[in-house]
Amino acid sequence: KIISLLILQYAGKSIKIFNYSIQYPKLLKGYRNIVKKLNIWDNQQETKVYWNKDIWVGSSETIRNNKSIYFLERISPHIPKHKKLLNDTELGYYLAGLIDGNGNIDKEIGRITIYYDIKDxxxxxxxxxxxxxxxxxKIKNGVKYVISNNEGILRVITLVNGKLKLKYNQVIENVLTKNQLVNYKWNEIEFKKGDxxxxxxxxLTGFIDSNGSFQIxxxxKLGxxxxxxxxxxxxxEVPTRTSYGVENREILEEIRKFIININNDKIITVRGGGINIGIRKHILDSGExxxxxxxxxxxxxTIKNVICYLNKYPLQSSYKYINYLYLYKAYLLVQNKEHLSIEGVEKIKKYKKNMR
Known part of the structure; x- marks a missing residue:
C-alpha cells in the first residue's frame, strides 16, 4: 500500500510530496518512521501533522490561525521564575489537585490530610x-499537613468546591453529611464536582506536585x-480505583489527551501520542x-507540551520545581540539537546529577 505525504511548508509556497510503501504487518513502524522523517525534514519550519484519510497533512497556516503553542513556538531560553499562587481561585484548583493526588478526608471526623515528602x-x-x-x-519519610477544626475544614471545602475531580464523594460523605458543619450553614451551599x-x-499542577517526578x-546502547x-x-502511585470504586484510569486518559492536544487541535496519534499509561503491582507489609x-x-x-503547561501554571513544590528546571535546561539542549554532541551529553549528565 502506498501512503502519500503532502507537506505545505508555507501557505502559497512550495509543496513537497513523499511516497512510502508500507507492508501491512509493519504499518505502525511505518507510521513512526514517517513522523521521524517529518520531524527532521526542516529544522527551521516546524509543521503540524494531521491524518486525513490517505494522507498526512501539515500546514503552517492552520497553526497560525489557531495561535498554537504546539509545534509553533520554540521553548524560551529564559528560565521561568518561580511564581506563587495569586488568589483563592488559583489556590482552590491547586489544592484540589493536591487532595485528589495525595490527600485524604477522614471518614470519622472529616479531617483533611495532605502528605508531603520530607524534602518538600x-x-x-x-x-x-x-x-x-x-x-x-512529621511522619516516616515525610510530613503531613492536617486540618481538623471546623473553620479550617470549611475554608478548604469552600476553596475546592467545583474543582475536585476524584475525591468529590469523600467531601459529600465524610464531611457534608456530618453534624459538625451544620452551625456553619454549609448545608445551604451546593457542593459541585470538578469537570x-x-x-x-x-x-494538574497540584496533581503533579503530589505524585509527579521529573526524570532525565x-x-x-551497544554500538x-x-x-x-x-x-x-x-x-x-495513582490507585486503580478510589475508595468509592471510581475508575481512576479515566482521569489519566483525560490528562493524556490534554497534554497531547494542548493547543486544542485534534490530532490522531500513534501508540498513545508519546504518553504511556501502565499498571504496577505493589507488595504490602501485610503480604497482600x-x-x-x-x-x-x-x-x-510531549515533554515540550508539559513545559508549555507548567510555564503558565507553575509548580509550587520547591524541590520538584528545582528538578523541573534541570529538565527544562536539558530540553533546551535537545531543542538546539546539542544532545547529539559529546559536550551536550556531558551537560545533560550534570543536570541529571544535580536533580534531587
Whole structure:
C-alpha cells in the first residue's frame, strides 16, 4: 500500500510530496518512521501533522490561525521564575489537585490530610500559611499537613468546591453529611464536582506536585557513540480505583489527551501520542498486593507540551520545581540539537546529577 505525504511548508509556497510503501504487518513502524522523517525534514519550519484519510497533512497556516503553542513556538531560553499562587481561585484548583493526588478526608471526623515528602516540608508550611489553618506533623519519610477544626475544614471545602475531580464523594460523605458543619450553614451551599476534562487551571499542577517526578534518562546502547536521552514526567502511585470504586484510569486518559492536544487541535496519534499509561503491582507489609497506575511522557514533543503547561501554571513544590528546571535546561539542549554532541551529553549528565 502506498501512503502519500503532502507537506505545505508555507501557505502559497512550495509543496513537497513523499511516497512510502508500507507492508501491512509493519504499518505502525511505518507510521513512526514517517513522523521521524517529518520531524527532521526542516529544522527551521516546524509543521503540524494531521491524518486525513490517505494522507498526512501539515500546514503552517492552520497553526497560525489557531495561535498554537504546539509545534509553533520554540521553548524560551529564559528560565521561568518561580511564581506563587495569586488568589483563592488559583489556590482552590491547586489544592484540589493536591487532595485528589495525595490527600485524604477522614471518614470519622472529616479531617483533611495532605502528605508531603520530607524534602518538600517548606511547601507544606507555605500551603498552611495560605489556608490559615491546620498543623504540620512529621511522619516516616515525610510530613503531613492536617486540618481538623471546623473553620479550617470549611475554608478548604469552600476553596475546592467545583474543582475536585476524584475525591468529590469523600467531601459529600465524610464531611457534608456530618453534624459538625451544620452551625456553619454549609448545608445551604451546593457542593459541585470538578469537570474531569478541564485542565486550563492549577489542578494538574497540584496533581503533579503530589505524585509527579521529573526524570532525565541517559541510555547507553551497544554500538552507538552517543547515548539516548529521554526527558520524562512521571505521575505514579495513582490507585486503580478510589475508595468509592471510581475508575481512576479515566482521569489519566483525560490528562493524556490534554497534554497531547494542548493547543486544542485534534490530532490522531500513534501508540498513545508519546504518553504511556501502565499498571504496577505493589507488595504490602501485610503480604497482600496492591495495584496502581502510572502515567509518563515518552517523547520530546510531549515533554515540550508539559513545559508549555507548567510555564503558565507553575509548580509550587520547591524541590520538584528545582528538578523541573534541570529538565527544562536539558530540553533546551535537545531543542538546539546539542544532545547529539559529546559536550551536550556531558551537560545533560550534570543536570541529571544535580536533580534531587
Amino acid at each position: 516540608i517548606s511547601s507544606a508550611y507555605m500551603l498552611k500559611e495560605m489556608i490559615g489553618y491546620g498543623s504540620i506533623l 474531569i476534562k478541564d485542565f486550563n487551571n492549577y489542578w 534518562k541517559i541510555l547507553n 552507538q557513540k552517543l547515548p539516548e536521552i529521554k526527558l520524562k514526567l512521571q505521575i505514579s 498486593t496492591s495495584l496502581s497506575y502510572y502515567w509518563e511522557t515518552s517523547s520530546f514533543r
